[in-house]
Amino acid sequence: MNGPDSGLIPVDVGGEKWLQGSVCERGNCGDHYLKILYIPSEHVVAGFYYNSGEEKMFGDAGDAEARILRRDVPDVTLVQQAPAVTAMPADGAPADTIWPFKGDGGKSLWQVCGGQNSSCTIIANTKYYVAILNRKSAHSCAFGDFYVAARDSSSWRQYDTGTCSPDAWIRKGSINNGQYLSVDIGVNNQVVQQYPIGYWSMKKEFSGSRRPSWSKVKEKNQQH
Known part of the structure; x- marks a missing residue:
């Protein structure tokens, strides 16, 4: 490698x-x-x-x-779209997945992503967080809308993509010399937005002196 x-x-x-x-x-x-x-x-x-x-x-x-x-391996049991389930929420979202998670406005991911005709793609996930791109923006953004779902609270929220260029890209990346998984959004060769979901997830697992320091992570990341 x-x-x-x-x-x-x-x-x-x-x-x-x-x-x-x-x-x-x-x-x-x-x-x-x-x-x-x-x-x-x-x-x-x-x-x-x-x-x-x-x-x-x-x-x-x-x-x-x-x-x-x-700890960075995706938990596929929570993100798969099960074709057949015995119980479903009222909006039809598959149970035991991230899709029933509710946002601030009360809508589930299943609803904002278009249900069975989903316009959403899971970009990356960790033990506690899942990053999702919705190619069908609710805000007329040509690139799409970006969400992060939190498994511990069964909720999701929208984050700034940093660009609405139709030529923008989104992919898995890393910070701190590959120690933490990130989601990177960019145009051409320039990263315009980065979300360190691996670091966020790690903060959930540790406390006290064992908890990772964000200031140290940023400092080390800037050195490379």
């Missing part, structure tokens, strides 16, 4: 001190990467390889280590 590497960062996993590192494919960090955990004094290594749905865990990876290594 020819993308950025994160270097080795100290992390606490199940009460043990590990060093964590990662490397990813340039331009495709959200879908193709390798992560490792390492204890130098004991020469213990745990690793995880991910490539567009293909997963491989190796080394001395217990449950706690696996949770850390797999």
Whole structure:
């Protein structure tokens, strides 16, 4: 892989001190990467390889280590559009998915995305957040409308795309040397908006001194 590497960062996993590192494919960090955990004094290594749905865990990876290594893997059970379900909300949205989530105006994602004739595409997702692009804008934006759904609150909100150019693009990216998944929006070779949903998700998992520092993340991201 020819993308950025994160270097080795100290992390606490199940009460043990590990060093964590990662490397990813340039331009495709959200879908193709390798992560490792390492204890130098004991020469213990745990690793995880991910490539567009293909997963491989190796080394001395217990449950706690696996949770850390797999934390950016999409939870497909919550984002799939199930064709047949036994119970549906009043608007017809498939149950046990993100589509019944309600926004500030009371509309579900299923409604704003056009129901079965969906105009929405899931761009990226983490344990707590799902990024969605609606190609059919409610605000006459030629690019479309961008939403982020929060699994813990079963809600969604719209975010600024930074552009309405019909030539704009949206893709998975990363910040902090590939440590956190992001959603990048840009025109030509210029990123005009970036949403660090991987960092947002990580903040939900940790507290106190273990919680990631956004100021440190931004500082490190600007250096690269």
